[in-house]
Amino acid sequence: VVETANAIQMARPARPAEPGRASHPAPLQPLLRRWEAVPGLSERDRGLIGALPVSLREVRAGHDIGREGDRSSQCCLVVKGVVCRYRVTPSGKRQILSFHLPGELVDLQGLLLGAMDHSVAALTRGEVGLIPHHALRHLCAEAPRVVDALWRETLIDAAIGREWTVGLGRRTARARIAHLLCEFVIRSQAAGLAEGRSCEFPISQSELGDASGLSNVHVNRVLQDLRGAGLVALSGSHLAVLDWPGLARAGEFDPAYLHLPE
Amino acid sequence: VVETANAIQMARPARPAEPGRASHPAPLQPLLRRWEAVPGLSERDRGLIGALPVSLREVRAGHDIGREGDRSSQCCLVVKGVVCRYRVTPSGKRQILSFHLPGELVDLQGLLLGAMDHSVAALTRGEVGLIPHHALRHLCAEAPRVVDALWRETLIDAAIGREWTVGLGRRTARARIAHLLCEFVIRSQAAGLAEGRSCEFPISQSELGDASGLSNVHVNRVLQDLRGAGLVALSGSHLAVLDWPGLARAGEFDPAYLHLPE
DNA sequence: CGAATACTTGAGTGGGGTCAACGCAAGTGG
DNA sequence: CCACTTGCGTTGACCCCACTCAAGTATTCG
Secondary structure, eight states, rough: OOHHHHHHHHOOOOOOOOOTOOOSSSSSHHHHHHTTOOOOHHHHHOOOOOHHEEEEEOOTTTTTEOOOOOOOOOEEEEEESSSEEEEEOOOSEEEEEEOOOOOOOOOOOHSSSSSSSSSSESSEEEEEEEHHHHHHHHHHHHHHHHHHHHHHHHHHHHHHHHHHHHHHOOHEEEEEEHHHHHHHHHHHHTTOOOTTTTOOOOOOOHHHHHHHTTHHHHHHHHHHHOOOOOOEEEEEEEEESSSSHHHHHHHHHOGGOOOOOO | OOHHHHHHHHHHHHHHHHHOOOSSSSSTTTHHHHHOOOOOOOOHHHHHHOOOOOOEEEEEEOOEEETOOOOOOOEEEESSSSSSEEEEEEOOOOEEEEETTTTOOOOTTHHSSSSSSSSSEESEEEEEEEHHHHHHHHHHOOOHHHHHHHHHHHHHHHHHHHHHHHHHHHHHHHHHHHHHHHHHHHHHHHHOOTTTTTTEEEOOOHHHHHHHHHOHHHHHHHHHHHHHTEEEEEEEEEEEEEHHHHHHHHHOOOOGOEEEOO
């Protein structure tokens, strides 16, 4: 699935990135795809975005991309794979704060605030593109609508974070997991990485636990429950939603907070 | 305490708002105070900010200021009192997502995204200033550094939200409440509303529960525990931290995520 | 001063955690 | 090609943190 989608993206006429950087084909393509429906961006804006300097970097599953306390000088664009942000409490427990699919910018916070207050890690093998802050700032000065687009990204990110907060505070384990699965499928669809209601789901049960505030053991039991109820098929790293209305009901899922274009 | 602080603020030379609006003295003063330490704002920027049109509105405790699903055309600046954002699940449980003190802008999301994905309510009697979106947008076009300041606000808001997520997912009830109290005192200090380590705390135990993902009954027991341990004195609507290191330890509180100026 | 609201306390319960094994598949090195 | 390792998923037994229900006591406010 992933490969097919990428092939389609790469087949589009892509403005090449700055010479000397980004020898791989158009790492900014997923971002431009994501911003296709963002209102107010002119063709010139999109051209400038596509010309941003990006240095592509392979990341290994489980490895950190940035750490709490760092002062980074570049933003991280997910090109391939799944990336997450997380924090570890003094007592050693990890809370995953967000997942990020190809086309999403993970680090925008660093552009305006000082030290990172959380870490960033790759959940799977993948590729990220690193974009220097100064290039982004320069672009923002040239093209004010790009600021809106970036700001918008941080607002949507915050909205998703709030939805997670609601889940952790007020939903049962079953509803939390169901909600998380719904969100993941919808966002995969939006990123062009799904086929109908199924997609790659390269997230272990431990990681699911760290995202949903549950133990890996309980995540396992809840997943069996959801499978048993005929709502999902989840095996290996592939997720298929068998009963979408049922799963959405179980997770109290309403996609409004994702602010996706119609 | 509140009255004293306000008196100090009002005593500063304040550029009057647009004539005809804001008959009360300088509702934008708390915002300018909050942004005193924001880097990059010129005197001209501050002048333009101070000249924003604001319509002051009294709000009653517990009443909604904006509702999920609304498409507002103005942003809400807290002038006096405490405001919160919240969501209610289909099963009727409420999750409070954030608290907002005077000087904070609550609604910036509406500037770039469509319908609100959560509601806004006043926790206490107070005053809010409503600023039309078009005025803010106009200001942003005139003064690019103001965009940075606003964007920065949403980033800090998101950082606070993430910290709450960590608490809900991975901290015990005791640590959650202790952390929340720490955060409230520090933010009150930053807003000039605290005296040393004590401040007004006009939040009921039910509301504390809705913010921390606990039942009001359990909040009560945890508060008694914290009182019994000699960490805080909390009665009526006044909070005094008696043992700051102890409370911070109990709540695993590290203020880095608030991104306050030194 | 009466009525609502907030706080407090107790008893009983359950959702989810912890601990400890075990199965299974995918490396990995000899 | 096989022994060893490592990580993930699965299962069972037990337990405790926090919830619910229910009643009673302070406060606050009109």
